[in-house]
Amino acid sequence: MGIKSLYTRIVLIFIGVIVVSLIIASIASTLLFRKPFTQTLENSLLSNGKQIIQTYRSSVGTELVSFMNNVSSISIYAVQLFDASAKPLLEDGAEPVVPGEERIRRVLAGFEDRGIENEGRYPMVGIPFRVDGKPYALFVMLKNNEMWVQANREVSTEMLTVFLIGSALILAAARLIVKPLLRLRDAAGRMAQGQFDVQLQTNRKDEIGQLNASFNEMALELAQLDRMRREFVANVSHEIQSPLTSISGFAKAMRQKPMSEENRIYYLTIIQEESDRLSRLSQNLLRLSSLQHDRHPVQSTAFRLDEQLRKVVIALEPQWSGKEIALGLDLEPVTVHADEDQLSQVWTNLLSNGIKFTPVHGKVCIRAYADGRSAVVRITDNGIGIPEDRRTDIFKPFHKVDKARDRAVSGSGLGLSIAKQIVDRHEGRIWADEEPGGGSVFTVELPLRKGL
Template identity: 85%
Template sequence: MENSLLSNGEQIIQTYRSSVGTELIPFMNNVSSISIYAIQLFDASGKPLLEDKSEPVVPDAERIRHVLAGTVVRDIENDGRYPMVGLPFPVDGKPYALFVMLKSNELWMQSNKEVSTELLTVFLVGSFLILAATRFIVKPLLRLRDAAGSLAQGNFDVKIRTNRKDEIGQLNASFNEMAQELAKLDRMRREFVANVSHEIQSPLTSISGFAKAMKQKRMSEESRMYYLTIIEEESERLSRISQNLLRLSSLQHDPYSVHSTAFRLDEQLRKVVIALEPQWSGKEIAVELDLKPVTVHADEDQLSQVWMNLLGNGIKFTPVRGRICIRSYTEGRSAVVCIMDNGIGIPEDQRTDIFKPFHKTDKARDRAVSGSGLGLSIVKQIVDMHEGEIRADEESGGGSVFTVKLPIRKGL
């Protein structure tokens, strides 16, 4: 800024010297009135010569003496105002001191006020918008916090309603899905506890009742043996429920306990059929085998449990002189086993529920047919551990078809 002032001061001096016959004071007054600079001219005595119409240019006497002595002066203290410079200005052998300072621009000052006002307005409006946006973001998070607290207290029916499609909306949707899954798990847990209590209470009631009946002194030997037989059967049933519960719990808590080996699946199926021969031959059931050679890498003991349970169910619900067909074949990279019977069948609306613990179809609730409803749950757990699939369908002409599809080698 000072360099610019010096350059313009020199130009004023040069302009006057090039104007022949021009009087100094009127010339400088005219320059001061039309220039963007405030100027003042001092004579040898330090007296100001120009009219002070706008900006007073008042340097200290020391500075004036330096300029009159022929020295260019800058860095003049000006009470915080714009910079000021002093230039020596000799005219006709007489020394003068010309001081130049930038005028305060009223338009600039007004614009500065307007800009300051606008900035303040933007700041206030922006602050309000930020607060509104913060509330818009924080409010659903507070609702989510309250819902999470309610969920922690066991209220799984909580649901957050939102129409937002942004990340918070997605978070709310994920929370609702989690709440639904937890509600489903809680419902399954309650049903499981109720079913376990029912299945255990039933044989215990029978055992307790017949044990009390045997306390009667007047009882025939035939009745006593009958009661003892029932107590023995109910005790065995209670033992099977306990064993199946322990096995199902073990499979669920250790899903990686699969010890894979290579073995012939068709040979394993033949061994299972032979092991269950007393059951199907006792009901004069015709067992048909259509087993193609299939080698799989799986846990042989666990898969043996699968076939024992499925074939045992088939025998249990197939009438006397019925028919059971077992097929095995390969399909791509999978081994497929189908066990078909012409028994009571499974209603279509219950084919997905039969794999839940303690689920029994209405047709299977005959007390003459023993079972705890855990066998198919164990089967489903083992098949899932082998990354396989199992489904139940209806056989043409009645009966059931259980289809198990397993990868020939786990992971493929």
């Protein structure tokens, strides 16, 4: 596992935090406790040094150097005695007391040396006193004893133990943190290979649990998109293959066998109709792709919606008059700000769809009115209707209510998808309902002015 891995980085960061914390704690404890400890040690050394001098003075007839050597050998303090010439008079022990000459001269002059300085490993103090009129300087220092060493050793051991235990806990905690991320990485790798049925199980409620939940939602969305893509490809293939098969079959029939002029014209008519069907399919696919990729921005202008609907009805007159459909109009004067060409495509698609599924001698009604800040258009027919469980799917590309794809009702299944894309781009809504007496009703709501 390299230095770039998250696990390694977490471990190194946490260990670094422990090390820095121990260093800061050591420095802080030194700064906080050194001064009071030093002062206490000074007082203890001075007190014991004066006590040694007092004990010597109370011991009549005792020789000074011999007494001081005995004290140094049995005491926890190391002592050194200097005469007026700053010459050491005692034997050096395991811990030699070696103050600077300036400090010795100061004590010989009669001043106490209370400024503790680490000339060796331990601090020392100097005490002046006189014997038979001669000045002496007594320096006292704490010996290097086992208790002191043991205490330092225990502190070091405790710090090392804290470091090792903390590092072990960090290794375990980092693995627990990284483990779900590794699972997420592996799942993302499988998804990158096209396996969209990946779902991560977790009971966590923290950020990692939320990340897993978001990943599961993304996997479901991608699976749905992949399924839609496959259906789209299959539908496009079907829609293209069907007219191509008809064109190829009738063309071969015309070439391979003699036929009457009437049959020839009939075959050519079918070829032309299937060619037109392919052309419409191609145009609708291009239009749908263009709308989905926002290649044609909305060019808003103010125009009369009721007048536009009348023009669409007139343009589709051959379709509804050929089936002798009664067309009812209830159009209130409504002015909207929208893309006139795109909305014309919406009404053309919806009205053509209504005419297509309305039987001969049926009825189609168009109503337009303003409702608050919205313009509402309702196109109603008395055709075959739309089952309730399919009303949300009819706006998907190539969706058809008639699964058998009856040739009597032609169409590519793209008209409603194009209409919805245009309405969405105008910040409006479109939905389908069923009339109580049968048939379908499509409702479109558009803001009277875009952005309101």
